[in-house]
Amino acid sequence: MNDHEPQPEDTRAAEYVLGTLDAEQRVAVDMALQAGDASLAREIAWWEQRLGQLGLELEPVAPPAHVWSRIALGTGIGRSSVAGGRRRSRRLWQGLATAASLAAVALALVLLLGPDRPGVEGEAGAPVYASVIRDEPTGAGWLVTTADRGDRLEVTALRGYPTDADHSLQLWLLPEAGNPIPLGLMPQAGRHRMGLPPEAADALSAAAKLAVSLEPAGGSPTGQPTGEVLWVEPLTGQPG
Amino acid sequence: MADNSQLAEWLEAVGRGDEQAFQHLYRATSAHLYSLLLRMLRNEERAQDALQDTFVKVWKKSHTYSSDRGSPLTWLLSVARYRALDMLRRQRPETGMPEDPDVEALLLVDENSPGPQDENVTEEALAAVRTCLGTLQADQRRSVILAYYEGLTHQELAARLGAPLGTVKSWVRRGLMRLRECLVETR
Numbered sequence: 001m002n003d004h005e006p007q008p009e010d011t012r013a014a015e016y017v018l019g020t021l022d023a024e025q026r027v028a029v030d031m032a033l034q035a036g037d038a039s040l041a042r043e044i045a046w047w048e049q050r051l052g053q054l055g056l057e058l059e060p061v062a063p064p065a066h067v068w069s070r071i072a073l074g075t076g077i078g079r080s081s082v083a084g085g086r087r088r089s090r091r092l093w094q095g096l097a098t099a100a101s102l103a104a105v106a107l108a109l110v111l112l113l114g115p116d117r118p119g120v121e122g123e124a125g126a127p128v129y130a131s132v133i134r135d136e137p138t139g140a141g142w143l144v145t146t147a148d149r150g151d152r153l154e155v156t157a158l159r160g161y162p163t164d165a166d167h168s169l170q171l172w173l174l175p176e177a178g179n180p181i182p183l184g185l186m187p188q189a190g191r192h193r194m195g196l197p198p199e200a201a202d203a204l205s206a207a208a209k210l211a212v213s214l215e216p217a218g219g220s221p222t223g224q225p226t227g228e229v230l231w232v233e234p235l236t237g238q239p240g
Numbered sequence: 241m242a243d244n245s246q247l248a249e250w251l252e253a254v255g256r257g258d259e260q261a262f263q264h265l266y267r268a269t270s271a272h273l274y275s276l277l278l279r280m281l282r283n284e285e286r287a288q289d290a291l292q293d294t295f296v297k298v299w300k301k302s303h304t305y306s307s308d309r310g311s312p313l314t315w316l317l318s319v320a321r322y323r324a325l326d327m328l329r330r331q332r333p334e335t336g337m338p339e340d341p342d343v344e345a346l347l348l349v350d351e352n353s354p355g356p357q358d359e360n361v362t363e364e365a366l367a368a369v370r371t372c373l374g375t376l377q378a379d380q381r382r383s384v385i386l387a388y389y390e391g392l393t394h395q396e397l398a399a400r401l402g403a404p405l406g407t408v409k410s411w412v413r414r415g416l417m418r419l420r421e422c423l424v425e426t427r
Contacts, residue, residue: 014416017318018387019325020394045309050423052314053369054388055321060271061278067288068266074296077259138267164284 013043017051065138065161066214069230129237131210133186135161135230142186144171144210150201152193153183160188163214167227170219172211174232175203182223186212206237242268247312254302262299269313270295273320280324280391290327294320311365321391328391372422380415383408 015021016029032040127150134141140161147154155171163169169186171194181203184194196204213220214227242250247268253261273294277287298319309315373381382401386392392400398408 011413011416014420015412018384018412018416019321019391020387020397020412022393023329048318049310049314049365050369050419051388052311052317053366054385055276055314055317056272056366058272058275058279061275062271063274063288063291067270067274067291068263070288070292071266071295071299074292075262075299077262077299 010043013040014047014051017044017047062138062162064164065135065140066163066167066228066230068135068138069214069228073228127204127237129204129206129235131233131235133210133212133231133233146196146204147193150196150204152195154191154193155184155187156191157187157189161186162188166217168215168217168219169212169230170215170225172213172225173200173203174209174211176205176207178203180211180225182220185219204235204237206235209234244311244313248307251298251302251305251312254299255305262295265298266295269316272313273316276317276389277320277324279389280321281327286327287324290320290323293323297323325391329393368423368426369419372419372426375422376415376418377411379403380411380418383411384415384419387412 012021012025012029016026021029029040029044033044128146129150130143130145132141132143138161139159141158143156143158145154145156146152153171161169171183171186172180173183174180181197181200183196183200184192186192209232211225211229211232213225213229215225216227220226242264247265250258250261250265250268254265270291274287274291277290277294278284281287281290294316298316305312305315373384376384379401383397386397386400394405394409394412397403397412398405401408403411
């Protein structure tokens, strides 16, 4: 904090920060600030620090995760990573930190734990795929692996990603070529298995990716992503 | 939770376009900002809009933060609060959330009780503001607190407190003057 001590008779800066100035006074302060009134700017900063303590009295409330997605869209961050990609839609931008290496770890875990896991056990010849979908800011994430000889996907919520009652998170398979294939809704907790339609089972490959989009509750009404694509992650595969 | 110097580092990196730092900053601070925005706007959707606007602004204008603005978190709270005030001034919300029973209760906390468990909160600064608010006359304190947490104008304060406009203006003004005197003394 700086050592500036505002003049006692002038509460203009304090009321500017508090928000009680009327529109005209407020504009006058804004204009003075733009004109480079350093003393006023210091007073305002002084008050922002003091009154800001009141904001810290409140119990923090985690915002729903889609706010971050909207911010990412609004700032354009994360887009550079799909420049030149094969996405048709501008909304299909790459999610946050790519988790290719995590997916490799996940796959290794699946293979390691294989004997105890239905769907992996005794499946000589069936390739296994895995992916980790992760939201860096909120720590939300899912482990996605193939199961039942590749007939199903098993999605394990590592940490939920709350959405409001009007929205669901839908998982898609992005084949190497062609349209996204709808898979199922992402669980907020626990482990969930979803059947793989034959076209999806055929499209599983190390070149395919998984995507999650924000859709109306219950999933996309059109069979294609209609909302923001929140994350796109690669699949890591172990040939059978 | 990150401390102030870590937050300042991230903010500085955000100014250089560091997306990772921006994510870290969001993760570390958004819950504090969202809580205040909910309190002021009383509507989840509007609070989310304001939070989004705030961080987009921070991303685009983070160079306006400098360490002499004080703690990064209180600076971010100010940016969020100005955004909420703008929204309130344009249109008073259809109240979407229940009225708060008593915002003043927030400050009736025992001074010796631990504050929020968060290293961002500089306990001394918080204690000073609490203590000094306690030295204000009740009407002055109530006016300042209502204005802060609900973004009320003088007119709205007058209506809420059932007092003439001139009286309310004087409560706010004298309350702030007293608060400043006290904060300077206890520094």
